[in-house]
Amino acid sequence: MTSFAVPSGGIEPTVVVAVFGGMRLVRPDVDLTNRPPRERLILASLVVARGRTVSIGELVDSLWGDQPPSTAVNQVQRHIGELRRLLEPDLPARAAGTAVLGAGEGYRLDPAVVHSELERFDELRTQARRSSGPDSARGYLEALELAAGAPFSGLGWETLARPAFASVERDRIALAVDAADCALGLRDPSPLVAGIERIAADAPMDEHLQAKLVTLLARCGRRADALAVYDTTRRRLWDELSIAPGGALQAAVDDILSDDEDGESGTDAPRRLPLAPAAVVDREGIRILFEETAANALRGEPAILTITGMAGMGKTTLAVQWAHSIADRFPDGQLYLNLRGYAPEGEALSDEEALGQLLADLGGSVADVQGGDGPLREAYRRAIGNRRMLIVIDNAADVEQVRSLLPGVPGCLVVVTSRSNLAGLVVQDGAVAVPLGRLTDEESRRLLVRRLGASRVHSDPASIDSIVASCAGLPLALALAAASASGAGEAMHDVVDGLSATASALDALSLDTANDLRSTFEWSYRVLSADAARMFRLASVHPGVTHPRAALASIAGFDLARASAALGELVGANLFVTVAKAEFAVHDLLRIYAGELVGGTYERVEAQRRLVGHYVHMTRRAFLAFGRQPVVELQSVPPVPDAISGFESSDDAVRWFFAERRAVLETFAVALSLGMDREAALIALDWRPMRQATDAPSIMIDAIAQAVDAAARCGDERLEVELRRDLAVNLGMSGHESESKHHLERVLETYRAWGDHVGESNTLRNLGHIHADGATRLALTMQSVEAARRSGRSDILAISLVTHAHAVLMFGTTDELLELTAEAHQHVVASKSDYLAPYVAVYRAMVHARRGAFVECLELVQTTRDSLDVMIQAYGAMAVAIAAAGADRPEQAYEARERFDRLERDHEEFITNKTETGILRSWLEEAVAGMERRLAS
Incomplete structure (x- = not known):
């Protein structure tokens, strides 16, 4: 029987629970094997809580997960009752007993009554840690004997993966690691080895523990067993996870092999590969390329394989692991050379040093060769002769560093790793390129x-x-x-x-100087040209997920040609990735590193100012694509003029905004942070037509309110008033009608005082849109049309006519609507306000649908099929549903109705208010009901 310490109260516990090697009751002596699984799980949950209260909710979740039955709580309470009688056999019926206590909304074990191996385990481990020498060893030995079996075995993987249970196994592994450290300090560590081996066998993937065991076995003279542990672990890593051993495990076996790692250097067949790791991951498709290239070499053909990718992508691990896996196919020998291409200046191998090392590995004498690189290269190739060899050239900086090392004879396989793309080897030497990307x-x-x-x-x-x-x-x-x-x-x-x-x-991600991600990135950064290094640093200023070349050019202050050259270098160095034409991405951790390089310097602030300037001008170009005249003029020039491009259509502008939405919104915030108030306000002013297609009105309010304040601070009253109108529109569409009307009435007074008929017309149509009363809306939108006519601007008249047409669609007659949309179409064409054309078409389609003109309706809806506007899509679906119902086409009618329902549900704020939805639905249901009556009869 396991020995237990008496609890601090001095009272001998009446219940003793063993958990290691499977849960069982030691006192009273009860076999739990045949007890109900849920009862055992509840007991385990209470034991592992170590006296903490376990809520009924936690127990329900443990027993049933996210699908508990309606009787779950009652079942838990019933099991608790059974558990109490199990732990205290003499307990009277319905008595609560002293072992399992009710506590609030849960239960706990009384540690004075119920004692488990977990408490004893904790006590022994703590005592061993606090002791030293033989006393510590005795403590660890007793703890290892207690924890010889896996805790709570038999409960099932889902249970053991829960944090409380998993922590027990972590503590058991930590005990073995601590015991190994203690053993390594003893003259005779062997008494502790067996216990450590048992725990290590249950944790075959814990490399830290396996590394300790390898060292400990070697110290005990069990060198073969130590190497077997390493080899078994390495194979598991590869077979199950496709990864290499970590540094600790590799270092442990390196220590064992250090005495004879050069033991075969004098043979005719050199074996120079580093100790075999496992590949980081068996990436899909890569092994096929490897095998095909190896087959080419075995057929006597020249074969070169380049494994490229950014720093830290696992290129060397993959190359060495695969080289070991095919080494037996090249019995004439294997060579390995680390060129240190990205090491600090002066540490990379020169051609002479690299050739000399390879020649020496082949058994040649460098001292016998005079005259520099040329004679060395000839001697190296003579030494290879007709041998078929596998040569791994690691960490190459560029093509030229590799080319002089190629054997120049058929039948050899050369594997090259580099952070650069090495395109020259692919184009000129027929190398097979294997670019490594991120792990999934x-x-x-x-x-x-x-x-x-x-x-x-x-x-x-x-x-x-x-x-x-x-x-x-x-x-x-x-x-x-x-x-x-x-x-x-x-x-x-x-x-x-x-x-x-x-x-x-x-x-x-920094363990020490040898294991530091920042230093690894630095090796790649330091070899960049000045332009590429500047582009790399300042790209961290761009807030988008991906980075357009134009924006990066502006940020760096380069024209497009210069920017393209710098970006090409960064792509070639695998620091940037091309994700689309003239669009790039950088790994998140590289981006952090780049941000560190530029820090809070003047260089960063100036780059941010150029970023703001870029998007001020890009949003203006996007706004102009809608055929509208700007309310205020820009007062700056672009930071890089050829980086600012226009848009052929309003849809192109919306697509651009879709792609760069995050960058635009965050640049707005950057402008505010830099005190560039006018620039921030201009961005918010010009993004309006694009954001209306991408963002619900409610989420736009805060940013527009900030833009209003920014315009006020910079003293541009016209800019402030126009932004206040935009704020009011979004408030109204978000259900804040009273606040919206208040803002619009102030804006209307200002525009009338200025005699600005354009602003007056726009504000009146906005006021009309937020009114639910049909007569009021018709009156206000008609006034908007009249003010637009006074302005003499065809684009303003076009939009006011379209807005009035929408009001007429809801509350007027079909004849009036046809007349209005015809006039609106003329002004849309005249003003090149193409973004309004789909509205005209879909309103006319609705007229034809209600008149039963199915063909005409469908033709008009087809002209809007590519629109990105959710409202156009919804109205088009409604028109098709009504027309199809009128034409007795139920399948098409139901499908269109379902599409409208989906759009309304998913994009409620984009479509219309509840009054309009009610009107549209009444038309639809009337049409569908009529169709169903006709089909039924």
Whole structure:
């Protein structure tokens, strides 16, 4: 029987629960095997809580997950009653007893009555840590014997993955690691080894523990067993997760092999590959390219493979692992050379040094070769002769650094890794290019499972998801995060917090000088030209998810040609990725690094000012694509004139805004932060027609209110008044009619005082739109038309006629609507206000639908099929539904009605107010009901 310490109260516990090697009752002696599974799970949940109250909700969730039955609470209470009688067999019926106590909305075990192996485990581990020498060893030995079996085994994977249960296994692994450290300090560590081996066998993916075991076995003279542990772990990493051993495990086996790692250097067949790791991930499609290239070499053909990608993408690991897997196909030998192409200046290998090292590995004498690179190259190729060899050239900076090392004879396979694209080897030397991209989220999780262990990963999915998102598929970042998270306690949460704080994300991925993501990025940055380095730094200023060349050119202050050259260099160095024509992306962690380089410097502020200038002019060009005249003129020139382009149509402008919405909105915020109030107000003024197609009115209000205040601060009254009108429109469409009317009436007074008929017309149509009363709306929109006629502007008359036509559609006659839309069409064409054409078409389509002219309706709706405006899509669907019902086409009518329902449900604020929805639905239901009556008869 397991020995237990008496609780602090001095009273011998009446119930003793064992948990290691499976849960069982030691006192009273009860076999739990045949007890109901849910009862056992409740007991386990209470035991693992260590006296903490476990709520009924937690128990229900443990038993049934997210689909509990309606009787779940009653079932939990029934199981609690059975559990009380199990723990206290003499308990009278319906008595609560002393073992399981009710506590608020849950239950807990009384630690004075119920004692478990968990308490004893915690006590022994704490005592061992606080002791030293033999006393510590004895404590660890007793703790290892107690925890010899896996905790709560048999409860099921879903239960054991829960945080409380997973933490017990983490503590067990931490005990084994601590015990190994203690053993390594003893003259004879062997007494502790067996216990550590048992726990390590249950955690085969915990590389930290396996590394400790490898070192400990070697210290005990069990060198073969140590290498077997390493090899088994390495194979598991590859077979199950496709990743390489981490630094600690690799270092442990390197120490064992350090005495004889050069043992074969004098043979005719050199074996110079580094110790075999496992690939970061078995990426889809890559292995096929590898095998085809190897087959070419074996057929006696020249074969070169280039593995390229950004820093930290796992290129070397993949190359070395694959080289080991095919080494037996090249019995004449394998060579490995690290060119250190991105090392600090002076540390990269010169051609002479690289050729000399390869020649020496082939058994040649560098001292016998005089005359520099040329004779060395000839001697190197003579040494290879007709041998078929596998040559791994790692970390090449450029093509020229590689080309002199090519063997120049058929039958050899050369594998080159580089952060550069090495296009020259592909074009001129026939190399097969294997660019490595990011890991998928699933591949990233698999890597973390191997690094941290399945139980820990599955016990805290939220933290794992956060790490995966922050590392964005970069294997090195994931490996560093896993190493930092592998400690006990809150280590994983500390990593998550560090990664989520942009300012410290790279600090969270820094273990030491040899394992530091920031330093790895620096190797790539330092070799850039001045223009490319400036572009890399300042690109961090651009707030978009992807970065258009034009915006980057403006930020850097380069014309487009110069920007293209710098971007081409960055793409070639795998620091940027081309995602579309003239559009680029950069890894999130590289972006953080770039931001650190530019910091809070004057260079950054000036780049931000150019960013604001770029989007001031781009939003103005987008606004002009709608055929409208600007309310106020710009007072600046673009930072880079050839980076500002126009748009052929309003839809093109909307598509541009779709793509750059985040960048535009955040640039608006940047302008405000820099005190560039007029620029911020101008951006908000000109984004109106695009945002109306992408953003619901309610979410626009705060930004427009800020823009109104900015315009007031810069003293531009016309800009302020126009933005206040826009604010009022969005307030009205969001249900704040009273506040909207208040703003619009103030704006109307101002425009009338100025004699501004354009502003007056626009404000009147806005007032009309927010009125639910039909007569009032018709009167106000008619006044808007009259003010527009006084303005003499065809574009203003076009939009006022379209707005009045909408009011007539709701509250007027079809004949009047046809006349209005005909006039509106003339002014749309005359003013080139093409964005209004779909409104005219869809209103006319509705007239034809209500008149039963199905063909005419459908033809008009077809002209609007490419519109990005949700309201146009909804009205078109409604018109088709009414016309199809009138033509007794039920399938088409129901499909169109469903499309309208979906658009109204998903985009309620874009379409219309409730009054208009009611009117439209009454027309639709009337048409459908008529169709159904006709079809039924």
